[in-house]
Amino acid sequence: MSIRVIHVGLGPIGERVLRQVIERAGFEAVGAVDIDPGKVGRDVGELIGLETPQGIVVQGDLESALATTSADIVALCTRSALESVMPDLEAILTARLPVVSTTETLAYPHRAQPELSRRLDALAREAGVAVVGTGVNPGFAMDTLPIVLTASCRRVDSIEVDRIQDAAKRRLPFQQKIGAGLDPEVFRERVARGVLGHVGLGESIAMIAGALGWELDRITDVVEPKLAEGPVTCGMIPVATGQALGIIQDGAGYRNGEPLIRMHMEAYLGAPDTIDTVRIQGSPNLTSTVRGIEGDVATAAITLNAMPRALAAPPGLRTMADLPLVSWWSGAEPVAC
Template sequence: LLDEVKPDLCILAINSFVKGVMEEIRLLAKKKVHVITIAEEMAYPYVTEPELSKEIDALAKEHGITVIGTGVNPGFVLDTLILQLSLGVRRVDHVYARRVNDLSPFGHTVMEEQGVGLSKEAFLKGVEEGTIYGHVGFMQSIPMIADALGLTYDEVVQKREPIMTTVDRQTKDVFVKAGMVAGCNHTAVAMKDGKAVITLEHPQQVRPDLENIGTGDYIEIHGDPDVSMVIKPEVPGGIGTIAAAVNVIPHVLNAAPGLITMKDIPVTHAIMDDFRNHLT
């Protein structure tokens, strides 16, 4: 198909992890096809997959293509948007960001990854065994923010806690009985000398409205000056990810070959006219 169509660019939407998209990236690179992927780990893969990151960068440069990972989160709300807000800040002491979203539109795979419908005991066992992921992206967003702002940290402390429901909740894919797990409250804190420098929180659950919980995206940058931002309700995960992947197309085609990230390209935005008008 690639030989027949001869595309300039491919959007990969098949997996959350670097290892899950490596075979496709290798193939596309050899066919000289630029790659945009919504795999969460690809948003900033250097910490979790350093060797594969080097391989992707080398392949891209060898074949003259550009590879980038993006999406609504990671890729926008809990990293790129924070970096853009910091433009008017002279000193950053601490970054705090929280994304509260509704899992209801998602299917069975996401529900399983978040532990939706389990008992508290089964959820905690899943976290221990590594079957309850929570949010895939903190170990991409935190290094991206830190590297861009010039912050350093000693360690990242993560917690995954069950969100228990006191009422029955139902979506098209799952029924959660009162007293069971409605979602996962996943937090990650980058610590430096015993103090938090970056704090990211991402509680995800089905039908939070049934317990009067509002959704939204919240960012606070503490420093000189303090800056805060609220988006209510949250930027939609599905539509936001589609938009992010499409809106970076001109930047990818304009970029030098290699593995790049959202912090490496010019300010991104929606494009209402012909994308070719944005090519250099």
């Protein structure tokens, strides 16, 4: 028996989640919702470029889709901020369906949005289902992975996580999102307005601290442009000398003035490598490197991979640090339904 999924949001990530649900064993797409009038009314197969229609038409109204579709779970892939997806989450929970969402600040909302977290947790418990925020980052590379690595330590003093990505290999919206081709002053103005930079560094820091039982005094999160020293044409956006190639972002979680958790991200056109590094200072000291965690594929994959765990989880607001190990699964032996 497959996990039947309603897809809410068919942007770049939502489309990838939909494609995997259609292609992977153990999953079945049963509904789709998007607010874009250009997508409503179209078959999802046609929409994502498949040769055969899937018999599922994109609907414009979430509540009516929920009321008329038999499903096991909702994949919510719309916006980055929890507060902006609360109305949709409330509608889904009213329909008593569990949710896995790529909303970045839902990955670990407990620290930054304690009231909203409590409200969401209460709604999910009332509905008898789990709500899980996940994705490759936040949700995996800079939080779940370092948390798991500490399992072999008898003492952890500090954790450093680096994520380097060559943005030239990512989709156009990602290259736009990191400010490629912007003049530095435009870049900085957008950062100041909160519309440029990776969303979720603070959530990853808070998730690690929560898992390890570290009380943090404050969390910092600073975005700077990586500037081109010459013209760069390896991405989909041409970048002139002095313009931004992308972001360099640094975050830290402090206790008593000491940075216990440090995060460093580089995502720009032409970055030398795509590599995730975790350094744990403690006993023993550990250094982990992973090559190949590809942003868009991985975020969609982890969304599906978390579904069996979300279905089996106790009702409430859950995070990747609460769930049993999320892993790829063949679909041959449905874990939870």
